[in-house]
Amino acid sequence: MAHIEDRWEKVVRGERVRTDRYGKGERWRARYFDPTGQERARTFARKADAEKFLAGVESDKSRGLYVDPSAGRITVAEYAAMWQAAQVHRRTTEAAFDSHLRNHILPLLGHRPMGAVTRSEIQGWVKSRAAVLAPSTTTLVYSVLRMIFRSAVADRVIAISPCDRITLPKSPPKQVEPLPVDAVAALAAAVPDRYRALMVCAAGTGLRQGEVLGLRRDRVDFLRRSLTVDGQLVLMPGAPPYLAPPKTTASYRTVPLADVVLDTLSEHVAAFPAAVTDDERGRSVELLFADDRGNPLGRTWFHRRVWTPAVRAVGLPTGTHFHQLRHFYASLLIDGGESVKVVQARLGHATADETLNTYSHLWPDTEDRSRTAVDAGLAPALTAQTRPRRSSKG
Numbered sequence: 001m002a003h004i005e006d007r008w009e010k011v012v013r014g015e016r017v018r019t020d021r022y023g024k025g026e027r028w029r030a031r032y033f034d035p036t037g038q039e040r041a042r043t044f045a046r047k048a049d050a051e052k053f054l055a056g057v058e059s060d061k062s063r064g065l066y067v068d069p070s071a072g073r074i075t076v077a078e079y080a081a082m083w084q085a086a087q088v089h090r091r092t093t094e095a096a097f098d099s100h101l102r103n104h105i106l107p108l109l110g111h112r113p114m115g116a117v118t119r120s121e122i123q124g125w126v127k128s129r130a131a132v133l134a135p136s137t138t139t140l141v142y143s144v145l146r147m148i149f150r151s152a153v154a155d156r157v158i159a160i161s162p163c164d165r166i167t168l169p170k171s172p173p174k175q176v177e178p179l180p181v182d183a184v185a186a187l188a189a190a191v192p193d194r195y196r197a198l199m200v201c202a203a204g205t206g207l208r209q210g211e212v213l214g215l216r217r218d219r220v221d222f223l224r225r226s227l228t229v230d231g232q233l234v235l236m237p238g239a240p241p242y243l244a245p246p247k248t249t250a251s252y253r254t255v256p257l258a259d260v261v262l263d264t265l266s267e268h269v270a271a272f273p274a275a276v277t278d279d280e281r282g283r284s285v286e287l288l289f290a291d292d293r294g295n296p297l298g299r300t301w302f303h304r305r306v307w308t309p310a311v312r313a314v315g316l317p318t319g320t321h322f323h324q325l326r327h328f329y330a331s332l333l334i335d336g337g338e339s340v341k342v343v344q345a346r347l348g349h350a351t352a353d354e355t356l357n358t359y360s361h362l363w364p365d366t367e368d369r370s371r372t373a374v375d376a377g378l379a380p381a382l383t384a385q386t387r388p389r390r391s392s393k394g
Helices: 047-063 076-084 091-109 119-130 134-154 181-190 193-205 209-213 259-271 299-314 322-336 340-347 354-361 368-385
Strands: 003-006 011-012 015-016 028-033 039-044 228-229 233-235 240-243 255-258 276-278 286-289
Touching: 003 047, 003 299, 028 091, 039 091, 076 091, 076 134, 076 255, 091 134, 119 322, 181 322, 193 209, 193 259, 193 299, 193 322, 193 368, 209 233, 209 299, 240 354, 255 340, 322 340, 322 354
Parallel strands: 240 276
Antiparallel strands: 003 028, 011 015, 028 039, 228 255, 233 240, 276 286
C-alpha cells in the first residue's frame, strides 16, 4: 500500500519523538509498489510534494502510463545501442543510422541521461547541427534521434519525448531546371562509347542513378519495349557491390522505352559484356552496364571517371549532377502532355504531391485555357437567358 513516512519524527506511546535522522536529508519518504510488485521510494522536503508524487504514481499505474523514475538514468548512448541492435533495416539504412549516431548524436548527447534531456536541449542540438549540415541532412539526423526517444517512451524509459515541437531548418526554395536537350545530347556524345547507352537510358527513362547502374539485362524487354525497375546497385564500405531492392515500394515500376532508347540499348548489348554481381540473397545477376574491366559501376567511380569529365568537356557548370537527367526525362513527359499521375508512375514517386512539389512549375501555364473553358461553358447559357429590358416608364 502506498504511504508516506516521516523520517525525522515518529510516534512513541502517543508522543512524537525525534529519530536519529532528524534534520538530515529530506524529511518525507513516499513508498509505493511499481506495476511489477517491487517496492520503491522517493524522498521530499515537503509532505505536500510527497503526497502529490504518490497521487501521480497511482494515477499513472491505473492508466498504464507508469514510468520507473530510475529508468531514465540510462544514457542516450546506452539506450541508442540497445535501440540500434533491435532495428530491422536494410544494410544501407543501418549504415546511414550508424553514421548519424557516431558523427552527430552521440558526441553531443551520448553522455546525457535519457530522462534529463529537455526539449530546449534538443532544439539547441538542432541549431548546432544546422550550422554545419544542410537543412535536409539536419532533418535526417534529427529523425534518427526522434525515433530513439519515441522508442524510449514506448519502452517506459521516459514519460514524454523531448523531441516535441522542435523547429527544424527549412531548405531554401529551389526550382528544378532541367538540362536543355542539346546539353543532354552533348553529354551522351562526350562519354566513352561503353557508357553512351547508360546516359541515353537515364535521360530516356528517368531512372535514379542506383537504378540505372543496377539495371539487369533480363529486365529490358525488347519485345514489349519496356524495362522493369526492381533493384538498385548498392556499394558499402569494405564490401563488394550488390543488388538491393529499390528505394521505396513505389519505385517498383515498368517504364516504356522509346525507340531511341531501345535502339541504343540494343546496340550496347551487342557490343559490351554484362557485369556480374550478387543480389541480397547471394544469387548471381548480370547488370547491363559495366566498366572496362567488366565490373559493376560504383557511383563514386562513375562520377569521377565518366560524369565529371563529360560535364567539363561540354562546358556545363561544375555542380551539374547525374540526377538532372531524371529531371530532363520528367520535363519531356510534361512537355508531351502527360498527366501528373503518369509522371508520378514513370518516376516511381510515392505520391502525386512529391511530383507536383518538384515539377509543378514545368507544367505549361493554363490561364488562357481556363478563360476559354469558362467562356465556352458559361457565355452561351447567359446569352440564351438575356431578354430585352422593359422601360420603367408607363
